[in-house]
Amino acid sequence: MTIRRSLRASPEGIEKARRALTQNSLTKKALAEEELKMSRSTVDKFFKGGPVDRRYFIPICERLNLEWDEIVVKPLYEPEAELSHNDGIDIDALVQQVRQQYHDRIQYQCGKMLLVNKLEVDLDDLCVDINILKDIPSQRYSNIFEKSRDFDPTSDDHDHFYLGEERYQRVPGLEVVEDHCKLLVLGKPGSGKTTFLQYVAINCDQGRLQSDRVPIFIKLFRYAEDTKENKLSLLNYIDREFCIQGIDHPQAAEILLQQGKCLILLDGLDEVPEVDSQQALKRVRQFCDRYHKNSIISKPKSFSLKSDRYNICSL
Numbered sequence: 001m002t003i004r005r006s007l008r009a010s011p012e013g014i015e016k017a018r019r020a021l022t023q024n025s026l027t028k029k030a031l032a033e034e035e036l037k038m039s040r041s042t043v044d045k046f047f048k049g050g051p052v053d054r055r056y057f058i059p060i061c062e063r064l065n066l067e068w069d070e071i072v073v074k075p076l077y078e079p080e081a082e083l084s085h086n087d088g089i090d091i092d093a094l095v096q097q098v099r100q101q102y103h104d105r106i107q108y109q110c111g112k113m114l115l116v117n118k119l120e121v122d123l124d125d126l127c128v129d130i131n132i133l134k135d136i137p138s139q140r141y142s143n144i145f146e147k148s149r150d151f152d153p154t155s156d157d158h159d160h161f162y163l164g165e166e167r168y169q170r171v172p173g174l175e176v177v178e179d180h181c182k183l184l185v186l187g188k189p190g191s192g193k194t195t196f197l198q199y200v201a202i203n204c205d206q207g208r209l210q211s212d213r214v215p216i217f218i219k220l221f222r223y224a225e226d227t228k229e230n231k232l233s234l235l236n237y238i239d240r241e242f243c244i245q246g247i248d249h250p251q252a253a254e255i256l257l258q259q260g261k262c263l264i265l266l267d268g269l270d271e272v273p274e275v276d277s278q279q280a281l282k283r284v285r286q287f288c289d290r291y292h293k294n295s296i297i298s299k300p301k302s303f304s305l306k307s308d309r310y311n312i313c314s315l
Contacts (some may be wrong), residue, residue, distance in 0.1 A: 006052060107205070177210075
């Protein structure tokens with residue numbers, strides 16, 4: 001199977017792009033030379049449905065507030081059913097290639113933690129043994145409000161009121177990650193939810209956990225901020241991150257996600273401004289539903305994901 005570096009806009013996509021050009025009060029010349037700093041011929045080729053290198057195709061779509069995978073000529077490559085045959089692609093080799101090239105990004109995002117005294121420590125040194133509660137029924141989210149009605153603030157545990165009277169054995173967090181591919185991590189502010197997600201990412205990156213997957217750590221509040229104007233999907237956002245890290249394999253992000261070869265860590269949805277949260281949440285839900293084969297760990301906002309599909313754990 002050959003995966004193309006060049007992409008073409010479909011007739012419907014070209015029409016959407018033309019409308020977007022008008023809505024943004026742009027000309028093709030201004031889009032090319034002033035906005036994107038690329039040649040006019042590249043933009044002309046885009047609007048004529050000609051082959052355009054993906055390095056230019058995607059930025060054109062982003063500037064026009066379009067999602068490139070919705071306007072490109074389909075299919076980008078063979079459908080998922082045919083892709084599963086690995087025809088011409090060594091998936092395991094691709095995983096290891098991307099893991100190596102994405103290593104520095106994970107280390108930068110998750111490798112160190114800033115303490116209150118402004119000293120940095122390696123996460124490995126700080127988080128030798130993180131534990132979370134295991135085997136909390138995913139249905140428990142539906143009973144939280146009932147539990148809160150019976151909560152006694154003078155005697156009950158403030159940190160875990162949603163557990164009711166039941167108590168569960170605490171086990172190492174990495175063990176739970178190995179056992180459950182979908183996790184929602186709960187806990188009061190400052191309990192270490194973000195630190196746990198970073199710890200999982202580092203352990204995956206260093207091969208101690210799910211070494212057959214690529215760890216991808218996403219600060220959702222930053223994603224919402226970066227994509228407020230161009231409405232970039234999470235797939236395109238990850239694809240852009242891959243490109244920045246020098247991963248030039250065409251559609252590497254899409255291929256790995258389709259094959260369930262990623263460990264997705266979603267942090268900070270509760271930090272997204274309310275005005276942006278609904279749109280960001282919609283994109284997160286669409287992403288998680290579409291790429292359900294992957295391991296996904298999230299720090300949720302008010303059980304905002306489809307909690308019946310996740311195991312719920314508490315720090």
